[in-house]
Amino acid sequence: MNSFGRIFRVNIFGESHGESAGINIDGVPAGLALSVEDFLEDIERRKGGTQKGTTPRQESDLPIFKSGIFNNTTTGAPITILFENNNTRSGDYQKQRAVPRPGHADFVAHKKFGGFEDYRGGGHFSGRLTVCLVAAGVIAKKLLDQITVKSTILEIGGEADLEKGLQKAIDAKDSIGGIVECRVNGLPIGLGEPFFDSAESLLAHAVFAIPAVRGVEFGTGFAAAKMFGVEHNDAILDESGKTRTNHAGGIVGGITNSNELVFRIAIKPTSSTPKEQQTWNWETNEIESFSVKGRHDLCIALRVPVVLEAVTAMVLADLMLLEQHIPRILPAKA
DSSP: OEEOOOOSSEEEEOOOTTEEEEEEEOOOOOOBBBOOOOHHHHHHOOOOSSSTOOOOOOOOOOOOEEESEETTEOOOSSEEEEOOOOOOTTTHHHTTTTTTOTTTTTHHHHHHHOOOOOOOOGGGGSGGHHHHHHHHHHHHHHHHHHHHHHHEEEEEBBBHHHHHHHHHHHHHOOOOEEEEEEEESSSSSSSSSSSOOOHHHHHHHHTSTTTTTEEEEEETTGGGSSSSSHHHSSOOOTTTOOOOOOOTTTTTTTTBBSSSSEEEEEOOSSSSSOOOOOEETTTTTEEEEEEOSSSOOSOOOHHHHHHHHHHHHHHHHHHHTTTTOOSSOTTTTO
């Protein structure tokens, strides 16, 4: 339900306006040096309020280690990390309880959980919980060592000029979406399995855990549908597996081929928009007009790159452990 991975296994918990959000990670080898400072850069990248177009909600997001780390080193036991929620405005959501917001999980959560769900700020469905994914990604990236995972925003609102794309949303007084790309270098040949546990299947599974993701494509992606076979095939150049082109995006037959792993995700516009919308009121059984109040991102895509890196690293660390590329006990100062 809320867990992912086989050896590097993560379990996410908490709600947007609950006491805290957190993550439990099993399978991390003993001996990995780990301190609060290791998390600060990526957590800062995820924060809202630090760049144009993001929510003004600010949390300190200092990780609180509860288990699995002793003397700034992993012990081999499950690691539990908490992030406190302090800057909340739950009253913003109580006022509109009977009016499920279009694009949000309000309606389906109410039906699935019988009205017992925590609806404040989206509860367990909130993007707030991506701070936990980022924490798992920090550990996973450290385990990957010489393998680099890097994500960038390619466009916002169809514009390669990100400022221009943001301005379109500002002028429209609305939210807007974007496209984020991830590139991974240094992967060995052989990660992944045919069919259900293909590298693409596992990455796509993890990627869709990021709220607001609407699509994923690997390598040439949907453009491949317009190509001839001889054009799309990647010619192998040497025994290392290096190819002349990389239309496959570094994965063939579900297995990494040592070339650069390349994939992109589509991020929808933020569902919370100040624009007036129509929705059903379950108390009056009427359709009514409303607009979303509170603090929200103009463009969620701005905060996605570090989260995309995190879930990618989680999947790759798990695959590396499965193939025994990462030992279960690391050098004391790894």
